[in-house]
Amino acid sequence: MSLTHDVAPVSALRDHRIPADGLYEGTRILNRLPDGVRERPYERFELVPQGRVIGAEIRGLDLSRPLSIAVREELNRAFLEWKVLFFRGQHLTSDAQRQFARNWGELETNPLLAQGDADDVVRFDKSAGAVPTYENVWHTDVTFRERPALGAVLQLREVPPVGGDTMWADMAAAYDNLPVGVRERIDGASAVHDFLPGFARFYPPEQLAPFQEQFPPVQHPVVRRHPETGRRMLFVNTSFTTRIIGLERPESDHLLRLLFQQAHVPEFQVRFRWQAGDIAFWDNRATQHYAVNDYAPYPRVAERVAIAGDRPFA
Numbered sequence: 001m002s003l004t005h006d007v008a009p010v011s012a013l014r015d016h017r018i019p020a021d022g023l024y025e026g027t028r029i030l031n032r033l034p035d036g037v038r039e040r041p042y043e044r045f046e047l048v049p050q051g052r053v054i055g056a057e058i059r060g061l062d063l064s065r066p067l068s069i070a071v072r073e074e075l076n077r078a079f080l081e082w083k084v085l086f087f088r089g090q091h092l093t094s095d096a097q098r099q100f101a102r103n104w105g106e107l108e109t110n111p112l113l114a115q116g117d118a119d120d121v122v123r124f125d126k127s128a129g130a131v132p133t134y135e136n137v138w139h140t141d142v143t144f145r146e147r148p149a150l151g152a153v154l155q156l157r158e159v160p161p162v163g164g165d166t167m168w169a170d171m172a173a174a175y176d177n178l179p180v181g182v183r184e185r186i187d188g189a190s191a192v193h194d195f196l197p198g199f200a201r202f203y204p205p206e207q208l209a210p211f212q213e214q215f216p217p218v219q220h221p222v223v224r225r226h227p228e229t230g231r232r233m234l235f236v237n238t239s240f241t242t243r244i245i246g247l248e249r250p251e252s253d254h255l256l257r258l259l260f261q262q263a264h265v266p267e268f269q270v271r272f273r274w275q276a277g278d279i280a281f282w283d284n285r286a287t288q289h290y291a292v293n294d295y296a297p298y299p300r301v302a303e304r305v306a307i308a309g310d311r312p313f314a
Contacts, residue, residue, distance in 0.1 A: 021258045028267045030052050032052070042077075044071045046059040046060050047082075050086065053267075054170040054268065055168060056085055057085075057086045058075070061087065063096065064090065086272055086280055087278065092277075094121050097279075100153060104150060105150055107307060108142075108308040120306075122305070124301065126301065134198075135291040137239055138260070138289070138290045140240075140287070141284050143237060143240045147309050152305065152307065153279060154281075154302055155303050156278055157276065158300060159300065160295035160299065162295065163295030164293075166274070166289060166290065167269055167272070168287045168288070168289045169264075169268045169269045170287060172286055173267070173268040174234045178234070183223075187223055187314075188221075190220065190221055191221075191241050192219055197240060197242060198240050220235055221314035222234070225314055236259050243256070285309065
């Protein structure tokens with residue numbers, strides 16, 4: 001006598017597809033250093049990581065004093081490896097802030113932004129009632145220039161009691177995690193960058209029109225190679241990138257939306273809570289950043305100097 005058991009049939013699952021080309025859960029590739037570069041200790045200051053692939057606090061340095069060659073070289077290594085460095089409680093004068101930045105090159109001016117104590121100091125004064133500008137958007141600074149800034153040094157002069165953080169995203173990690181098919185589409189591609197999308201939201205046409213000749217649209221590689229580390233990095237951003245060369249507008253818009261999303265992945269980010277006198281020094285070639293506007297009605301006052309950069313290449 002044999003016993004038989006009824007076996008329940010395997011039910012087919014209903015259609016459960018989600019729209020393609022989005023951000024999905026799963027393991028991320030989180031390589032902070034380029035291939036072949038090994039970890040080395042820092043000997044001239046203390047470095048405290050703030051994120052897995054991006055962001056470190058530097059302790060034990062007074063930035064108001066000149067940097068020795070050895071300290072500058074080790075700081076540059078930290079800058080390249082961590083992409084954004086934080087220095088607490090420096091309280092630098094504008095001149096000292098400029099002198100520190102000059103260790104990495106000549107400073108650039110930006111006639112589109114409010115000026116501080118000198119023409120190469122930008123002042124962001126978000127006092128009570130000020131119109132919110134240049135916040136709540138992921139972007140890389142001045143990619144509308146033929147030679148976008150190498151980096152920037154930002155100091156908070158006045159900090160709200162709550163809110164007002166800044167976030168940075170590692171665009172090398174963003175590139176590493178793109179699907180192979182997407183990387184194949186964008187490697188070697190170029191995109192147009194224009195200052196108008198980033199500023200037309202805040203200024204009337206008559207105020208921007210005089211700058212159109214000074215800042216015509218420029219083309220940069222969609223995937224930029226870092227001039228010092230050699231890493232490939234995604235180099236498009238919401239504020240200034242308007243289209244990918246050679247694609248019809250709908251296809252370009254669709255692909256750019258996908259690429260813009262990559263900065264939103266938390267594993268690629270670091271978030272910094274400011275105190276008055278703090279300094280952030282970031283690699284503008286390798287990152288995007290986002291100033292969080294969640295502090296109204298409190299004031300927030302910052303000053304930034306930017307270091308002139310080179311022409312991006314693939």
